[in-house]
Amino acid sequence: MWQDIKMLNATANALFGLVALALISACLWWVAQRPYFTLKVIHIEGAEQAQLRHINPLTVRSTALSRIKGNFFTANLESVRQAFEAVPWVRKATVRREWPNRLTVTLEEHTPLGTWGEDGRLLSTKGDVFTANLAEAEEDAELLAFNGPPGSEKEVVARLNDLNAWFAPIDVTAASLSLSGRYAWTVKLSNGVTVELGREKSSTTLKERVERLVGIYPQLLARLQDRIESIDMRYPNGLALQAQGLKVGSESKKK
Numbered sequence: 737m738w739q740d741i742k743m744l745n746a747t748a749n750a751l752f753g754l755v756a757l758a759l760i761s762a763c764l765w766w767v768a769q770r771p772y773f774t775l776k777v778i779h780i781e782g783a784e785q786a787q788l789r790h791i792n793p794l795t796v797r798s799t800a801l802s803r804i805k806g807n808f809f810t811a812n813l814e815s816v817r818q819a820f821e822a823v824p825w826v827r828k829a830t831v832r833r834e835w836p837n838r839l840t841v842t843l844e845e846h847t848p849l850g851t852w853g854e855d856g857r858l859l860s861t862k863g864d865v866f867t868a869n870l871a872e873a874e875e876d877a878e879l880l881a882f883n884g885p886p887g888s889e890k891e892v893v894a895r896l897n898d899l900n901a902w903f904a905p906i907d908v909t910a911a912s913l914s915l916s917g918r919y920a921w922t923v924k925l926s927n928g929v930t931v932e933l934g935r936e937k938s939s940t941t942l943k944e945r946v947e948r949l950v951g952i953y954p955q956l957l958a959r960l961q962d963r964i965e966s967i968d969m970r971y972p973n974g975l976a977l978q979a980q981g982l983k984v985g986s987e988s989k990k991k
Contacts, residue, residue: 774807776837783828783844790825790872791845799823808837816841824868827860848873849896850880850912852889863890881924884915891915895942899923902946906953920970927962934970945969 778801780793803819804811813831820829820841828844846866852859858866858873859882873879884892892915900909903925912924921933921942931949936942949969956964960979968976 774837775804775811775839777839778804779834779838779840781840781842783830783842786845788843788845789876790868791823791843796820796823796826796843804839808833808835811839824866825872827862827864827866848876848879849893850882852882852884854883859889859893861893863893865889880910881912882914885917885919888915895921898943899946902943903950905950929964930966932966932968932970949975 778797780788780791780797782788800816800819800823804816806812811833813833816831816839817829820826820831820843825845826843827846830842832840832842834840846858846860846864846868847862848858848868849861850859851857851870852865856867856870858868858870858879860866870879880896882889882892882896892913895915896910896913899913903909908925908927908929910923911926911928914922916922918935920935922930923933924930933942933945946969949967952975956967956977960982963979963981964977965980966978
C-alpha cells in the first residue's frame with residue numbers, strides 16, 4: 737500500500753512539474769512576442785573598425801532586411817549572416833544580438849587584387865573570387881589579370897607574392913599571372929615582358945628559373961633595351977628570347 741502511495745505522489749509531482757514547465761514556457765513565449773523586442777536597430781560596422789569603402793550601410797541594410805525574420809529572440813542569426821554575405825563586396829559577416837532590440841552586423845570587405853578569367857569576376861587579396869562592379873574595384877588601384885583552373889585561386893595569389901619577391905632585384909613586378917590546365921606558369925611583368933616559366937615540381941624549381949633570369953637580365957637589357965617581348969625559361973640551362981627584330985632560342989629544351 738505504501739508503495740502505491742509513493743507511486744501516486746511521484747506521478748503527481750511529475751505532472752505538477754510538467755504543468756509548471758508548460759506555464760513558464762508559455763509565459764516566456766508571451767514575453768518574447770511583445771513589441772518591445774521587435775528589432776528596431778540593425779547597426780553595421782566594418783571589421784576591426786575599418787572603414788567600409790565599397791559597402792553602403794544603408795543599401796546593404798535595405799537589401800538584407802527582407803530576409804530577416806523574427807524579433808530579438810527568434811531571429812535566426814545564421815540566416816541573417818547569410819543574407820549579408822550574399823551582398824556584393826561582403827566577404828564575411830558576423831552577427832550578434834544586443835539587448836533589447838538591436839542586431840550588430842560586422843562586415844569584412846573583399847579587397848580586390850585583379851580580375852579572374854574572362855567572365856568579369858574579381859579576385860581578392862585573400863584568393864577569393866567574387867562578383868562586384870569592376871569600375872568600383874578599379875578605383876582602389878590598377879587591377880592585375882589572373883587565370884587558372886577552378887580551385888587554384890589561392891595558389892595563384894600565393895605564387896604572385898613569391899614572384900614579386902624573386903623579381904625584386906631587377907625592379908619589376910607581375911602585372912598578370914596565368915596557370916594553365918597543365919599547371920604551367922606564365923607571368924607578364926610590369927615592363928611588358930612575358931616570361932614562360934613552365935611547370936614546377938616544387939617552388940624551388942620555379943625559383944631557380946627566376947633567379948637564372950634575374951642573373952642574366954641586366955645583360956639582356958643592356959643589349960636590347962626595351963625591345964624584349966618574351967622570354968622562355970623552360971630550358972634546363974638556357975632560354976629562348978623574342979625581341980623586336982630578333983629571335984634567339986636554345987637547343988637544350990627539356991623534352
